[in-house]
Amino acid sequence: MNESVITTNKLTKQFGDFIAANELSFEVNKGEIFGFLGANGAGKTTAMRMLCGLLVPSSGTATVAGYDVYKHREKIKQNIGYMSQKFSLYEDLTVSENIKFYAGIYGLSDSLIKEKSEQLIHQLDLRKEENQLVSSLPLGWRQKLAFSVAVIHDPKIVFLDEPTGGVDPVTRRQFWDLIYDAAHRGITVFVTTHYMDEAEYCNRISIMVDGVIEALDTPANLKKNYSSKSMDEVFRQLARNAKRSE
Amino acid sequence: MKQLLSFIKKEFYHVFRDRKTLLMLFGLPIAQIILFGFALTNEIKNAKIVVVDYAKDEASRQIADKVDASTYFDIDKYLSGHEEIEEAFRSGKIKMALIFPDHFYSDLLHTNKAQVQVIADASDLNTATTLTNYISNIITDYQSGLNKGTTIPYRIVPEIRMLYNPQLKGEHTFIPGMMAMIMMIICVMMTAISIVREKELGTMEILLVSPFKPILVILSKFVPYLLISLMNVTSILLLSKFFLNLPVQGSIVLLYAISFIFIITSLCLGLLISIKSESQQTAMFISLMATLLPTLLLSGFMFPIENMPLPLQIISNIVPSKWFYVIVKSIMIKGSGFQTIWKETLILCGMALFLLIVSLRSFKIRLA
Numbered sequence: 228m229n230e231s232v233i234t235t236n237k238l239t240k241q242f243g244d245f246i247a248a249n250e251l252s253f254e255v256n257k258g259e260i261f262g263f264l265g266a267n268g269a270g271k272t273t274a275m276r277m278l279c280g281l282l283v284p285s286s287g288t289a290t291v292a293g294y295d296v297y298k299h300r301e302k303i304k305q306n307i308g309y310m311s312q313k314f315s316l317y318e319d320l321t322v323s324e325n326i327k328f329y330a331g332i333y334g335l336s337d338s339l340i341k342e343k344s345e346q347l348i349h350q351l352d353l354r355k356e357e358n359q360l361v362s363s364l365p366l367g368w369r370q371k372l373a374f375s376v377a378v379i380h381d382p383k384i385v386f387l388d389e390p391t392g393g394v395d396p397v398t399r400r401q402f403w404d405l406i407y408d409a410a411h412r413g414i415t416v417f418v419t420t421h422y423m424d425e426a427e428y429c430n431r432i433s434i435m436v437d438g439v440i441e442a443l444d445t446p447a448n449l450k451k452n453y454s455s456k457s458m459d460e461v462f463r464q465l466a467r468n469a470k471r472s473e
Numbered sequence: 474m475k476q477l478l479s480f481i482k483k484e485f486y487h488v489f490r491d492r493k494t495l496l497m498l499f500g501l502p503i504a505q506i507i508l509f510g511f512a513l514t515n516e517i518k519n520a521k522i523v524v525v526d527y528a529k530d531e532a533s534r535q536i537a538d539k540v541d542a543s544t545y546f547d548i549d550k551y552l553s554g555h556e557e558i559e560e561a562f563r564s565g566k567i568k569m570a571l572i573f574p575d576h577f578y579s580d581l582l583h584t585n586k587a588q589v590q591v592i593a594d595a596s597d598l599n600t601a602t603t604l605t606n607y608i609s610n611i612i613t614d615y616q617s618g619l620n621k622g623t624t625i626p627y628r629i630v631p632e633i634r635m636l637y638n639p640q641l642k643g644e645h646t647f648i649p650g651m652m653a654m655i656m657m658i659i660c661v662m663m664t665a666i667s668i669v670r671e672k673e674l675g676t677m678e679i680l681l682v683s684p685f686k687p688i689l690v691i692l693s694k695f696v697p698y699l700l701i702s703l704m705n706v707t708s709i710l711l712l713s714k715f716f717l718n719l720p721v722q723g724s725i726v727l728l729y730a731i732s733f734i735f736i737i738t739s740l741c742l743g744l745l746i747s748i749k750s751e752s753q754q755t756a757m758f759i760s761l762m763a764t765l766l767p768t769l770l771l772s773g774f775m776f777p778i779e780n781m782p783l784p785l786q787i788i789s790n791i792v793p794s795k796w797f798y799v800i801v802k803s804i805m806i807k808g809s810g811f812q813t814i815w816k817e818t819l820i821l822c823g824m825a826l827f828l829l830i831v832s833l834r835s836f837k838i839r840l841a
Contacts, residue, residue, distance in 0.1 A: 309682040315676055317674075332479060
């Protein structure tokens with residue numbers, strides 16, 4: 228069970244004098260939903276980008292899906308999915324065109340693309356909207372679609388950068404059902420968020436303050452250690468001393 | 474390869490879904506040609522002119538009558554002095570003024586030489602050129618009538634002045650110039666905007682995280698606009714042949730080859746602009762500044778480069794449209810072959826290569 232798919236050791240990213248992420252060391256296990264919490268500017272996105280290969284770390288080491296972030300970027304790309312905080316589908320393409328496009332650039336075969344998009348449209352109950360432009364869908368549906376597209380190639384790990392921004396609580400709950408479903412299929416989920424209710428859904432969470440990981444444990448243990456009733460309280464205790472803010 | 478195809482397909486969706494842009498892409502060249510075609514129609518009928526007749530003699534009256542009788546001109550009124558000419562032109566209705574000096578006929582009889590002054594409103598360039606040609610013909614005609622049966626070779630020298638635009642230019646140069654302009658606008662602006670849009674939307678990040686190679690992103694952005702531009706070249710050439718009666722004198726294959734090189738140059742320029750700009754507005758603005766202005770001002774299309782100050786002449790050499798314009802003009806109008814244009818072609822190739830290398834190198838694989 229405890230097979231780790233992401234391992235970092237003193238991973239650091241520095242922009243000039245500014246240390247965005249300072250000596251991050253953690254492990255993420257296979258099939259785990261790993262939450263990455265922090266206030267704005269705490270360094271969550273920077274950390275995630277280093278792991279996805281969008282940023283070169285300044286120092287430290289990291290492996291993702293067993294591949295080194297410095298040497299095997301191409302290998303990593305084939306094994307991860309990514310969904311950014313910005314909406315990441317093409318609005319002037321229809322639902323099925325978006326699915327086919329993303330499946331296509333991951334090099335899935337025609338028959339697999341067909342099978343996957345059938346399955347996906349069925350799962351998201353988008354049969355009627357299949358040939359509608361994505362711009363006509365409500366935001367929550369788009370987010371769910373974006374997530375499903377991000378895991379269409381069955382990656383080992385999917386990185387979600389604040390995926391539920393601006394989405395209502397009901398849709399957020401549905402979104403998390405999709406995440407659980409992916410985790411059941413053995414996809415490791417690495418998610419950043421600043422919704423504390425979402426933090427409760429994660430298997431383990433790390434809380435970043437000013438570029439440093441201040442705490443890393445299961446939600447239950449964190450609440451116990453910080454003698455708090457909710458994750459919100461834990462987070463407030465930790466973030467109180469933060470110097471950086473937007 | 475399959476990945477590339479699905480990407481190119483997506484690019485075509487973008488192009489065809491955006492009706493307004495699509496209309497611009499295909500409509501612009503056609504509209505331009507048709508507009509220019511009508512503007513270039515040489516035949517002008519019943520142009521209003523004014524006459525200042527200081528001579529009031531037989532010859533001046535005969536010429537004036539002959540002018541009035543022609544289908545080209547209508548004498549609007551006779552003015553008493555040339556001071557009134559400027560005012561007549563200002564009214565906008567008058568296209569030309571005809572001035573007979575004192576003793577017109579007696580000069581003609583005794584010195585065998587008389588002058589008539591023709592002042593044309595050259596703010597409307599094509600009309601002015603055409604009208605002065607007509608009037609010269611009428612006067613020559615009258616002159617040959619006089620010469621009939623006499624031994625004295627009478628000679629009337631029309632002195633023509635082009636007001637407001639002394640530099641007259643050939644009429645068919647606009648096709649090559651327009652080809653340069655249209656391709657520049659489409660390739661540079663569209664490429665730049667479509668890449669920057671992916672940056673703005675955040676989809677570029679997704680692409681960079683995917684195993685899809687950045688070089689293929691660029692390639693698939695290029696393909697649709699390359700094809701559209703080649704189609705536009707075709708439609709411009711067809712229109713120019715059948716609508717404007719201006720067939721290509723030289724080799725069509727050579728013309729397409731040159732256009733291809735020019736399109737690649739423009740696409741790379743667009744790519745470079747997209748790398749430097751963060752928003753679609755910026756990209757559009759830079760593209761317009763980098764394409765429209767140099768193409769209009771420094772390619773020789775509107776204004777002859779030889780008459781520019783030296784610094785501008787030097788700057789014009791780095792404008793790709795200038796070279797394209799020079800090449801296309803010689804192929805289309807003079808029918809030149811490769812041996813006469815190889816130098817210009819080499820320069821254009823050099824520019825394409827330079828921009829390609831620079832833009833590919835600066836297209837970042839990582840976001841920061």
